[in-house]
Amino acid sequence: xxxxxxxxxxxxxxGRRPMSASTRYILAGGAILAVLGIAAAAAPxxxxxxxxxxxxxxxxxxxxxxxxxxxxxLGRDVLSRVIxxxxxxxxxSISAVAASLVVAIPAGVLAGYFGRWVDSLISRTLDMILVLxxxxxxxxxxxxxxxxxxxxxxxxAVIYLPILARVMRTSTLVVTRNEYVEGSRxxxxxxxxxxxxxxxxxxxGPVIVQASVLSAFAxxxxxxxxxxxxxxxxxxxxxxxxxxxxxxxxxxxxxVEIFPGLAIVVAVLGFSFLGEGLRRAFDxxxxxx
Amino acid sequence: MSxxxxxxxxxxxxxxxxxxxxxxxxxxxxRLVPGDPVRTMLGFRATEANVAELRHQLGLDQSLFTxxxxxxxxxxxxxxxxDIVSHAPLSELLMQRLPVTLELAGLSMLLAVVAGVPxxxxxxxGGPWSRRLTEGFVVFxxxxxxxxxxxxxxxxxxxxxxxxxxxxxxxxxDDPAANLRYMTLPVLTLATGExxxxxxxxxxxxxxxxxxxxxxxxxxxxxxxxxxxxxHALRNAGPSIVTVxxxxxxxxxxxxxxxxxxxxxxxxxxxxxxxxxxxxxPTVQVGVLAIATIxxxxxxxxDLVVGWLDPRVADGMMK
Numbered sequence: 001x002x003x004x005x006x007x008x009x010x011x012x013x014x015g016r017r018p019m020s021a022s023t024r025y026i027l028a029g030g031a032i033l034a035v036l037g038i039a040a041a042a043a044p045x046x047x048x049x050x051x052x053x054x055x056x057x058x059x060x061x062x063x064x065x066x067x068x069x070x071x072x073x074l075g076r077d078v079l080s081r082v083i084x085x086x087x088x089x090x091x092x093s094i095s096a097v098a099a100s101l102v103v104a105i106p107a108g109v110l111a112g113y114f115g116r117w118v119d120s121l122i123s124r125t126l127d128m129i130l131v132l133x134x135x136x137x138x139x140x141x142x143x144x145x146x147x148x149x150x151x152x153x154x155x156x157a158v159i160y161l162p163i164l165a166r167v168m169r170t171s172t173l174v175v176t177r178n179e180y181v182e183g184s185r186x187x188x189x190x191x192x193x194x195x196x197x198x199x200x201x202x203x204x205g206p207v208i209v210q211a212s213v214l215s216a217f218a219x220x221x222x223x224x225x226x227x228x229x230x231x232x233x234x235x236x237x238x239x240x241x242x243x244x245x246x247x248x249x250x251x252x253x254x255x256v257e258i259f260p261g262l263a264i265v266v267a268v269l270g271f272s273f274l275g276e277g278l279r280r281a282f283d284x285x286x287x288x289x
Numbered sequence: 290m291s292x293x294x295x296x297x298x299x300x301x302x303x304x305x306x307x308x309x310x311x312x313x314x315x316x317x318x319x320r321l322v323p324g325d326p327v328r329t330m331l332g333f334r335a336t337e338a339n340v341a342e343l344r345h346q347l348g349l350d351q352s353l354f355t356x357x358x359x360x361x362x363x364x365x366x367x368x369x370x371x372d373i374v375s376h377a378p379l380s381e382l383l384m385q386r387l388p389v390t391l392e393l394a395g396l397s398m399l400l401a402v403v404a405g406v407p408x409x410x411x412x413x414x415g416g417p418w419s420r421r422l423t424e425g426f427v428v429f430x431x432x433x434x435x436x437x438x439x440x441x442x443x444x445x446x447x448x449x450x451x452x453x454x455x456x457x458x459x460x461x462x463d464d465p466a467a468n469l470r471y472m473t474l475p476v477l478t479l480a481t482g483e484x485x486x487x488x489x490x491x492x493x494x495x496x497x498x499x500x501x502x503x504x505x506x507x508x509x510x511x512x513x514x515x516x517x518x519x520x521h522a523l524r525n526a527g528p529s530i531v532t533v534x535x536x537x538x539x540x541x542x543x544x545x546x547x548x549x550x551x552x553x554x555x556x557x558x559x560x561x562x563x564x565x566x567x568x569x570x571p572t573v574q575v576g577v578l579a580i581a582t583i584x585x586x587x588x589x590x591x592d593l594v595v596g597w598l599d600p601r602v603a604d605g606m607m608k
Contacts, residue, residue, distance in 0.1 A: 131311045133584050135543025136577060140314070143565045143573045144321045220434045224547050227436055228562050243437060247551075250440065250455075251448035261437035268432040 025277025029212075032270030036263075040087035047080035051237045060253040070255035072246060078256055082263050085239040088232050090267065092149055093218035096156035097211050104161050105207065108168025109200060113176055113191075123169070126162040134159045138221060142230045149238075152231040156218050167210045171203040178202075205282035212278055216271035223264050239264050292604070296596050304589050311585065312364075315578045316357055319347070319570040330373060330568050343373070347571070364578075370571045379575045382560070387579060389458065390556035392468075393549065394541050394583075396476045398534065401483035406523075406530060408484070409491020413499065414518055423488055430485025436547045439478035446474060456553040475552045479544050483537050490533040494526030528599040535591025539584050546580075 039046055048067075055075035063070040069078035111122040132140060138155035145151045175181065176199060184194050225231035226240030234241055239260040246256030319326050327344045328335070347370075348356050363370070369379035412423035447455035453473055461468040498504065499522055507517050546558030553559075561576035563569070596602050 128310050128314075131307055131314065131585070132577070132581050133539030133543045135540075135546055136580050136584075139546065139561060139565065140318060140573075140577050143561075143570070143577075144318055145323070147565070216432070223434055224436060228547060228550055230562070230565060243440060247440065250444055254444055254448070257437075257440050257444070261434070261440065264434055264437065265432050268434075269428075272428075272432060 022277045022280035025273045025280065027277075029270050029272070029274030029277055032266060033274060036086060036267055036270060037090065039083055040090050043083045043087045047077075047083045049077035049080040051076065051081045051084040052235050060249060060256075063255050069259040070253065072242070072253065072256045073249055078242075078259055081237040081242055082239070082259050084237040085242055085260060086263050086267065088149065088236060088238045089219055089222050089226075089240075089264070092153045092222045092232070093156070093215055096153040096218050096222075097160060097215050099153065099157040100160040100164055100214075101207070101211055103157075104164035105168050105200070105204075107161075108165040108170075108207070109172050109195060109203070111165070112169040112172025112203075113195060113199060119169070122165070126165050129158060129162045135221070135224070138225060139228075139230065142225070147230045147233060149232040149236070152222055152225045155225070156221055159221075160214050160218070163214065164207055164210060168203065168207045171206045172199055175199050175203045209275055209279045209283045212271055213275035216268045216275065219264055219267050219271065293597070293600070296604075297593060300589060300592055300596070304585060307585055308582070311581045312361060312578070313357070315574050315581065316360055318574050318577065320349070320353070320356075322570070326570060330570060369575045372569060372572050374567055374569050374572075379572060382572070383557070383575055383579055386555060386557045386560050386576075388460070389554050390542075390545055390549070390558060390580070391583075392461065392472065393475055393479065393545050393554060393556060394538070396472060397479035397483060397541055397545075398538065400476055400480035401487055401537075402530075402534065404480065405484040405487030406491050409488040410495055410518060410523065412488060412492040413495035413522075414514070423492065427485045427489050430482045430488075433482070435478055435482050435544050436551050438481060439474065439548060439551050442474050442478055456551075458552075458554050471552075471554075475548050475554060478551075479541060479548055482544070483541055486537055486540075487530065487533060491526060491530055494529040495522050498522040498525045528595045528602060531591050531594050531598065535588050535595075538587045538591075542580050542584055 053076065055071070058067065058071040058075035058077075060073060061067055061071040061075070063078075067077050067079065069082060071077055072081070107122050107126070111119040129137065137159055138152070141155040141158060142151055145154070178198075181194060181198050184198055189197075222231055223238075223240035223243070226238040227244045229241075229244065232238035232241055234245075242260040243257055246253065246260075250257055322329060325340075327340050327347070327349065331339060331343060344350050348359055351359070367380055369383060371377065372379055372382055375382075408423055408426070411419045443455045446453045454471055455474075458471050459467040495518070499518075504517055504521065507521060508514075542558075545556065546562060548554070549556040549559040550562050557576045557579050561573055561580075564573035564576060
């Protein structure tokens, strides 16, 4: 339903939009994320070694055929750890953004559709979250709830809540002004029916775009928190944690620091390309910005 | 009363509720810790008497409202409490740490603006190559996590070229040259990402101004392209750039928390991170309070600057 609604909109008069560019971005981002996602999901099948098993003889081994990304201070295979770290980082980032969407979509729809005091209540409450800069808020929540991957995901979800809800609110406002919404109300449809069949499906585009863009930042945030020792806890491999562990041997074994960082950059690029492509296709009016 | 003065007054008044909400959030940090925060802080070897004493010292045995009033009262008098690990007064600790964070954030933003604005102008007015190169820089700046960029800079400039120290800090007043040597890599790390954002904003703002009728008019009058760009377009793009700088200060202060830890700079961010790992809640509170206050004040200042640069914004806020 929502797919058809969005398709119908993107085919409207401004057909001069370079569809090819948006398709190219979506394909590039989608391909990157598909490769990383499959690797992460199938980590136990793909990773050549157990990410936590140590080998004294392999300590800080130079990248070779046996260990394409080398091995770390404890002789653990860096490639296997990157694959498992990617699994943890992707899981946290995606579930954080998904959790944020679950709250932000209803909040934004209610605020945008009903307006007045409902809007004021929801918007002012969410504004309170913006009082602290994002990273500081994440750290504050971790200070309260204690470090860990679940708390890191919750913290990221809370940070994104006001942003996603605001985008949903704006796009709901835009959609609600359409005549077919008023027409549906006039024919006697209840609020719930109007919301479910007309407003939400047509208002979702920009929020999906924004969610994709925010997933890129979520990857960086998660890595940053794990780097500080506040996210995923050892011995579970995480990309940020690996970067923190390898700092002391940076000059002797730079591969321990280079590959996890590259993995983050590639994942961030995947989400950014996907977001950019989706924006060009589904949010030509720039509601998500 | 002049309109500008009214605008300033109103914007300053709007800041007060923000500060109050922020102070409540910070106040609640220790009170929201699951279980008994005092027990968590002292560990399980502490005696009941020790626990009761610290609870009393922190005022946790009173009603929430009384606690909040007492806490804000102390803050306003400059009494920030004591660090429960080192037993040093937190006001002293903050005075040592704050200059480091302010120097790091200030220099990074300065470098980001000095690099980002001209590159943005170049991107908007130059040929296809300027567009391609700057777009590459934007993608790089936005996608590379700052702390990883920092590690790579250490690898190149300290590990391989041996040009700069990898970590450490000397106060500016003790030895300005050494201070700047230690600050170079952290500042470069933080400024790169910020410069990319400022470049993008400047590029967008200039490009949109260049398409406006008054620019066509100026061209028709025979005014040089250079004067149009620097005398008119940049001036009109000013408010957008200042707004983004204000927003990005929040990002920069968040980034500084990680960068201080990475480069072993004794700033407020590192104070907060060590505070969390040591469950030293009073110190965490003071650190968060300090960073959040800087952020709120910078937002206030940038809004005032935007209102001064573009009186329409000030008028819009008055309605």
